[in-house]
Every structure is written in structure tokens, then in C-alpha cells.
Amino acid sequence: MVMRMTEESAAGHPYHHGNLRRALLTAAVAAIEESGPTGLSLRDLARRAGVSHAAPAHHFGDKAGLLTALAAEGFELLSDELTRIRAETDSLIEIGVGYVRFAVDHRAHFEVMFRPELYDRADPVLAAARQRAGESLRAGIAGLPDAPVGPDAERARLSAWSIVHGFAALWLGGALPTDQVGQDPEAACRAVIGRLFAAP
Amino acid sequence: MVMRMTEESAAGHPYHHGNLRRALLTAAVAAIEESGPTGLSLRDLARRAGVSHAAPAHHFGDKAGLLTALAAEGFELLSDELTRIRAETDSLIEIGVGYVRFAVDHRAHFEVMFRPELYDRADPVLAAARQRAGESLRAGIAGLPDAPVGPDAERARLSAWSIVHGFAALWLGGALPTDQVGQDPEAACRAVIGRLFAAP
DNA sequence: TGTACATCAGTGAACGCGCGTTCACTGATGTAC
DNA sequence: TGTACATCAGTGAACGCGCGTTCACTGATGTAC
Numbered sequence: 001m002v003m004r005m006t007e008e009s010a011a012g013h014p015y016h017h018g019n020l021r022r023a024l025l026t027a028a029v030a031a032i033e034e035s036g037p038t039g040l041s042l043r044d045l046a047r048r049a050g051v052s053h054a055a056p057a058h059h060f061g062d063k064a065g066l067l068t069a070l071a072a073e074g075f076e077l078l079s080d081e082l083t084r085i086r087a088e089t090d091s092l093i094e095i096g097v098g099y100v101r102f103a104v105d106h107r108a109h110f111e112v113m114f115r116p117e118l119y120d121r122a123d124p125v126l127a128a129a130r131q132r133a134g135e136s137l138r139a140g141i142a143g144l145p146d147a148p149v150g151p152d153a154e155r156a157r158l159s160a161w162s163i164v165h166g167f168a169a170l171w172l173g174g175a176l177p178t179d180q181v182g183q184d185p186e187a188a189c190r191a192v193i194g195r196l197f198a199a200p
Numbered sequence: 201m202v203m204r205m206t207e208e209s210a211a212g213h214p215y216h217h218g219n220l221r222r223a224l225l226t227a228a229v230a231a232i233e234e235s236g237p238t239g240l241s242l243r244d245l246a247r248r249a250g251v252s253h254a255a256p257a258h259h260f261g262d263k264a265g266l267l268t269a270l271a272a273e274g275f276e277l278l279s280d281e282l283t284r285i286r287a288e289t290d291s292l293i294e295i296g297v298g299y300v301r302f303a304v305d306h307r308a309h310f311e312v313m314f315r316p317e318l319y320d321r322a323d324p325v326l327a328a329a330r331q332r333a334g335e336s337l338r339a340g341i342a343g344l345p346d347a348p349v350g351p352d353a354e355r356a357r358l359s360a361w362s363i364v365h366g367f368a369a370l371w372l373g374g375a376l377p378t379d380q381v382g383q384d385p386e387a388a389c390r391a392v393i394g395r396l397f398a399a400p
Numbered sequence: 401t402g403t404a405c406a407t408c409a410g411t412g413a414a415c416g417c418g419c420g421t422t423c424a425c426t427g428a429t430g431t432a433c
Numbered sequence: 434t435g436t437a438c439a440t441c442a443g444t445g446a447a448c449g450c451g452c453g454t455t456c457a458c459t460g461a462t463g464t465a466c
Contacts, residue, residue: 016408017409017410020409020410051409051411052411052412053411053412054411054412055410055411058408058409059409
């Protein structure tokens, strides 16, 4: 049984992490779920990933860089999810429910995505992801059988976005008393947004 | 011209501030509008109010204490505003517009109010203010001529709350592109929420 | 197959900073007599 | 009207802490020949 000390140190982990960038983003998600995005520190992420505190700077430069990458990833994930749902159904309600489910399941990403003061809005990767998510949302509504057209289309899109975003924000903020709305965000959301979307 | 040095020091300000509690809350609003609620530091507020850095502890204990007071004040302000509007009109749209206008005009309060992890949710003054605001919102909807009754009433209330809260959050977060929605949150909001509230 | 070298990824010590909190204190105010 | 005293509001020095950032460095990898 030969230990190759050039590849793995006595401490039990390799000198090169392998995928430190990914590990730092994952650690950031965990940290944000615990303490919110603004409490985040690069030193804490380094600790969670088991590397020295100066290592994160190699991959992200600074804290804003890391949060920019996280936001971009969030917009990508949301875009994928909306597109996936749209391929399976024509129901606007299901798209809305998917939006809320994304917010609850990816709380850390969601919180960062909508606090642009935390990251670099001009970053090209982020901007592209953001735009793609916007188009997924737009396409989800526009392609429906009874979708409105003309100036109404834009208003309908903003109404739909507002109601699902608002429900998600209130849910995440704990503003909705559980004795009224239950424990299941998906079921509660379905009842609430149905009122808007069911209208002709 | 007699200077009474016992009341006013040579530095030009009295030893006792007079209304430091109020001044610190006002300074907090300014600081939050600049850098968000989590960047807030008691030392910075003391600097803005022109007192020593240890003074804030006298009035609020710690940072959470100050934010609790600010959130409570915000719920009071919102409650007053909703009640005022309700007394003037039967229009649900105007109540919704008032909610959004409150969020934009009192951005700092609004941001803190819906981040309960920043303050002490159990504080009795805060809890009372919060409940009062909830009742104002409920009363605003329940009293309308065409208000739904029964289980629909609760769903209608959550729908209305979600859409105005979502619109406000998206607006404050800069998520709504200005070329689509203009510069005036009130006008944009009126168009967007009209779609929901106009439904019978 | 082996050697030399460039490049990349992560280290660890050092620095300066702003923060929250504590604490003995002093200035100012209000009240009892 | 004046004096004594309790109470309150704010001071300023001190402390320890975690942070971001810098920088010369070393371990590991990949490539050219």
C-alpha cells in the first residue's frame, strides 16, 4: 500500500483542491442559508472548504465577484427550470408555482439574485444569465393559448411576475402566518395565484 | 450676549442631545438608504448624530434593538397610511398603490420590516405594530363593496398582498427595466395591479 | 521514457481597519425639602 | 428661593475580534523536446 505523498499530504487532503471554485459556491449557499448574504465572509467560506483564507481570491477576486458568480448561477438555474416546466405544460399556474418553488428550494441564490447592490451588475456572464431568465419568463407567458397581446401582454407579464415574486418574498421572509397558509409553499401558492391567473 | 456654558459647550452643541433616540433612527434611515440594513453600524450612526460611539447603547442596547424600533415604526407608518387611504376611498387599487408608494417613500423602513432576521420578532411593541398593520390591510380589503367572503376572502387578501409586495420588491431591487416600466412607480403599479383587482 | 521549465493553485504570515462592548467617569436635569 | 441629592444622558479610553487584502513562497501540474 503505497502512499503517494506528492499527490496527497499527510493531512489527508490534496494540495490542489480539485474544484475549489465549485466548493466555494456551495459553501456560500450554506452560509447564506444560515446567516444571509451580507454576513458572508470569504474567510468563512475558505474555512468551510478547508483551504487557506487567501485561496478564494484566486477564483473570485473579492466578495462581490463571488456573489456575482452565485447570482449568475441562480439566473441560469431559474431559466432552466422555467423552460423545463414550459415544455411540459401550457399552464401559467404551473410556471408560477415553479417560480415560487425555485425561490424556496434555492433560497440563497434567490436572495442574492434580487439584491443587485451585492454584486456586479455589469458582469457579462451575469447579464447574459439574467437576460436569459427574463426571456424564459416572457416566453412562458407569451406562448400560452389565451395569452394577451399588445400592450396588455407586458402588463400581464408584470402582474404575473409581481404576484409570484411577492408571494415568494413574503414566504421566505416569514411574513405569512403558518396558521393561515400552512407549511407547504407550493399548495399555498397555487391557491393564491390561481385567483389572478384563472381570470380570462 | 451671554453664553450659558452649562447648557451649551464651546463645541456648539449641548451635552444632552435632546432627542438622540429620534436622531439615531433618522440617521439609520439615511444610512440604510445608502448601504442597506446589514451594513449598518452603531458607530456610524453615532457619528452621524454627532455623539460618542457608545451613546446608542443607552437607547437601543444593541443593533438589533435599534432595528426592532425601526421596524416597529415602519409598521406604524404603513398602518396609518393604509387606514388613511381606506377612509378616503373604496378603491382597492388605491390601497395597493398606497402600499407600493409607502415602500418607495420609506424604503429603509420597508426593507427592515421584511427582514425579520435583523430584529427581535418577539418584541411586544413591534408585534403590536405588526399586527395593527396586518389588520389595516385586512380591513382595507374586507370592507370593500365587492369583497369576497368565506375562504375566498383570505385568498383574495394574500393575492392582493403578494402582487403589491412583489411589485414593490422588484421595483426597489431595480429588477424592472425602466424602458418598459418608466420612472414613476405609482403609475406603473397602477397599470400592473389593475389587471388583478379589476377582475370581479 | 525522461528531463527541464512554465504555469497554475493554494499557503501562511503580516498589515491595518472598523466594529461591538465594557466601564469608570462627568455633565446636566429634575425633585424633595 | 436655595440647597442637596438622586437620576439620567452621554463620554472617552480600552479591549479583543474577524475581516479584506497583500505578498513572497511552495506544492503540483502540464507541456515541449
